[in-house]
Amino acid sequence: MSNTESQSVRISSEPVQLQALEPMLEKVREAVGDVPALLAIAKEIGLTAPKPGEGNTAKLWELLASVTGVDVAAGRVLEPHLDAVAILEQAGNHNQPEGAWGVFAAEGPGLKLEAKRDNAGNYVLNGSKPWCSLAAQLDGAVITAHTEDNNRAAFAVHLKDPGVSCETPPWTSRGLQEIPSGTVHFDQVPATPIGGENWYFKRPGFAWGGMAVAACWLGGAVAVARDFKTALAKGADNGREPDQIALASLGEVDRIITSVTGYLAQAAERIDAGELDSGADTNGPSAWSEALRIRGTVAAAVERVQTVVTQNLGPAPLAFNETYGKRMADLSLYIRQHHAMRDDAQLGGLTLKGDRTW
Template sequence: MSDTEAHPVRISSHPAQLQALEPVLKKVRTRVGDIPALLALAEDIGHAAPKPGEGSTAKLWELLASVTAVDVAAGRALEPHLDAVAILAQAGVEESKPGAWGVFAAEGPGLKLEAKRQADGNVVLNGSKPWCSLASRLDGAVITAYTEDNGRAAFAVNLNDPGVSCETPLWTSRGLREIPSGTVHFDQVPATPVGGAAWYFERPGFAWGGMGVAACWLGGTVAVARDFRTALAKAAENGREPDQIALAHLGEVDRIIASVTAYLAQTAEWIDAGSSADSSNAWSEALRVRATVAAAVERVQTVVTQNLGPAPLAFNEAYGKRMADLSLYVRQHHGMRDDAQLGALALKGDRRW
């Protein structure tokens, strides 16, 4: 059994507390590549999983990181469902449909989803939404749409409604092959408002959800680091001790992960203490967290691939899949554009230094 299979990812819990995650991780391992089974598991997990900002944010992030460490695509399937459950709870809206849920908030050129209130007071959606991951496999979604005043608001929708049609995208990437993200079209689809106008983007929970994604990236990074450590240990067992360069890189990986997990633990405590009640402060912290974890992902991947070379990428299916999945997943971070947002906030005085 490899390190990746054996251990949850620790952010702040005592190691003994993490043992509670092991049964879940065993189920994830048996369902890798089986999206319907993973979504059914996500629904089960969602009934008891912690919600951000309610005192156990670090435990939520440990769950997300640990599942993603087993399989990046499994984490990618779980995170949106837990985010949707949390959003609905924050808005005081009950899930109107059982099953697996997603969150669709992306925009794309030439596409627009509009929400209009009918004469009877009900809201319907018309138009198209891009980047809707697993839409054809999901039962419901929290989705953003333009309102009649051209603002954006969130709505809960039944994705099995006859007015919903999902495109099958031409997904050429090796990464996240199980989770293609295509365009979904809506034709007079009934929708339930989730929060008021602009609530979705202005609530602190928007930032918390963004940090939950970063926790998934961390889990994938830890798995890559474990792959590296396992490869060096096996080489040593076979009489080929790692040289100073390999050891230095393993040490670098160790301190990167230690610093990132400590930062996430501190941030989770900050959230649970109510310090992120100001949504602007919450978003600046989310930008810091996401950029810090994204930089860790890219550095660890670079170090590990330089040391292990082409062989595992060519011949180790689990390692190659993890690298491809994680490389695509982390591109949800917008790099220097997100840093530019953070710089603008720092210029206005939102900084810790």
């Protein structure tokens, strides 16, 4: 469980191609825990990172997985910025947004963010939005809000506007401590519409973004698997050869990582080939059903890898190895963005309607 290892995560590229990521991954490693530095790196990466559906989706996911493999929180910083850049591009805005951006689309009980036109015909936002990670440190965000027609639409919003106020919640979790998510309040905040009403959710990029998050989860699982392999190798070097249980566990972890990585490689190829560009409201296989499959498969894989590794390595690294303990805690919280059986129920409904390949 080296504190200095900074290896890329391969999905489909040749290993020699991934070597180009190493200098950037080293910068990420040096910035662990420093959110302003991580945001600066995200802005830099956003200038040249591939966008989904443009022929290099697997390389985008390798980038996200590799950063998350170095530090889960760093991936949690990078992913929404790249997602915001992609969303703006999909809406026809080809200019790079200034600063670091996020994407705030969550809803919460008792909270509602409304978008209405003012007397000049421009949209303004009023209300509250929950689960806005790093809002106080971001320059802007793509935010969903309820319109006067009872639909939801996406808007580009500058978070430095005086009408924006960010709550800083007491973050008691050990995981993702440097990225607390709080409620943001909006009072007559100007907003620029992105796409039409309901466009944000119906575009295939919504599903592609969900798969990109799963690529981040995979990166965290790969890092945990490498922690396990390194620990076994170190034990062997010190005269403690792994027993059959440890070897079987490492073999299971290898099977899981290999199969999930292959699934993501296949999905990225299908996205770039135009085979996953339909919404969930169409007949036949849709991008959203595939996103639900991938997210569920990767989340289950992550949880299984974490369980196998912690059972084998025991309490010592959780108690005494900062990098390993942080990774485990960060990753456990991050994958809870997956809604488990509720997402499977949604997928089951689509499957029942014929949205399947079998």
